[in-house]
Amino acid sequence: MTALTIKDLRYKHNQRLILQNVQLTLEPGKIVGLLGENGAGKTTLMRLITGSAKGQGTITINDTTNAVARKQQVSFTDHLTGFSAGMKLHQIEQFYQLVYPDFDQQRYQELAAFLELNAQQKLGELSKGTREKLIIALTLSRKVALYLLDEPFSGIDSMSRKKIINSIIKWTPANATLLISDHYVTEIAPILDEIVVVKDQTIVVHQGADAIRDEHGMELEDYYESLYTGGVTDDK
Ligand SMILES: Nc1ncnc2c1ncn2[C@@H]1O[C@H](COP(=O)(O)OP(=O)(O)OP(=O)(O)O)[C@@H](O)[C@H]1O
Numbered sequence: 001m002t003a004l005t006i007k008d009l010r011y012k013h014n015q016r017l018i019l020q021n022v023q024l025t026l027e028p029g030k031i032v033g034l035l036g037e038n039g040a041g042k043t044t045l046m047r048l049i050t051g052s053a054k055g056q057g058t059i060t061i062n063d064t065t066n067a068v069a070r071k072q073q074v075s076f077t078d079h080l081t082g083f084s085a086g087m088k089l090h091q092i093e094q095f096y097q098l099v100y101p102d103f104d105q106q107r108y109q110e111l112a113a114f115l116e117l118n119a120q121q122k123l124g125e126l127s128k129g130t131r132e133k134l135i136i137a138l139t140l141s142r143k144v145a146l147y148l149l150d151e152p153f154s155g156i157d158s159m160s161r162k163k164i165i166n167s168i169i170k171w172t173p174a175n176a177t178l179l180i181s182d183h184y185v186t187e188i189a190p191i192l193d194e195i196v197v198v199k200d201q202t203i204v205v206h207q208g209a210d211a212i213r214d215e216h217g218m219e220l221e222d223y224y225e226s227l228y229t230g231g232v233t234d235d236k
Contacts, residue, residue: 001062003027003028005024005025005059007023007057008022008056009021018041019041019201022045028175028177030178031169031194032178033185033189041201042150046148046181049076050074051068052078073145074145074147075147077138078150080135086122088120089112089119089120090120096108096141096142100142108137108141116133128154132154133160144176147178149180161184161187165188185221193209194206
């Protein structure tokens with residue numbers, strides 16, 4: 001069984017082609033970096049995986065292809081849209097408990113403590129970084145096959161970021177796969193098993209982190225940069 005299989009995915013928005021010919025297979029138990037420039041289509045790909053955006057092609061999570069059933073297998077908190085600014089964090093937690101049978105309250109409490117979230121604070125009062133911490137806590141508190149984190153660290157200060165990155169393996173269940181988009185490749189590089197690069201409307205690279213280091217003799221960030229400067233040709 002694979003954690004995620006995408007075949008021949010194509011997505012248009014307002015007549016504009018955003019993604020095409022996307023093929024991807026992710027095995028269970030991997031931490032995968034989803035890389036790409038601004039506007040490359042990383043968030044769109046995550047929305048297509050969860051079924052909140054509709055494209056052409058087949059997406060299978062844990063053997064489930066049907067879009068409704070698939071939603072139960074993947075955890076993604078899309079910018080907390082749908083929650084009003086006046087909602088307190090404990091109310092959002094209660095909502096998750098109600099809506100997701102796989103929501104693990106104890107895990108949420110542990111994550112909330114680790115991330116220093118205040119249950120009495122209102123969503124609208126949160127700083128950008130604290131909001132991102134809440135998204136991380138909510139997303140990782142479900143028990144699913146696939147977790148998606150979309151640029152989870154962009155507003156978080158560097159000390160907290162290091163602390164969270166170092167612990168993310170601990171918070172991801174052993175057989176689950178975590179797809180994490182980020183611009184700070186250097187920081188997340190030590191925890192990545194694989195990278196996926198979205199460029200020119202498709203996935204141009206899907207390779208193991210160790211294979212990149214071995215084959216190209218480069219650190220992930222240098223390899224990633226080389227894709228834009230023409231330093232490495234990759235036929236994949
Ligand atoms: N619902 C939508 N409304 C407007 N534009 C959209 C929508 N969905 C996708 N797009 C367009 O699709 C392209 C990909 O956007 P997306 O947000 O997926 O990129 P990204 O790789 O996540 O970028 P970033 O790193 O800046 O977050 C952009 O050009 C964006 O304008």
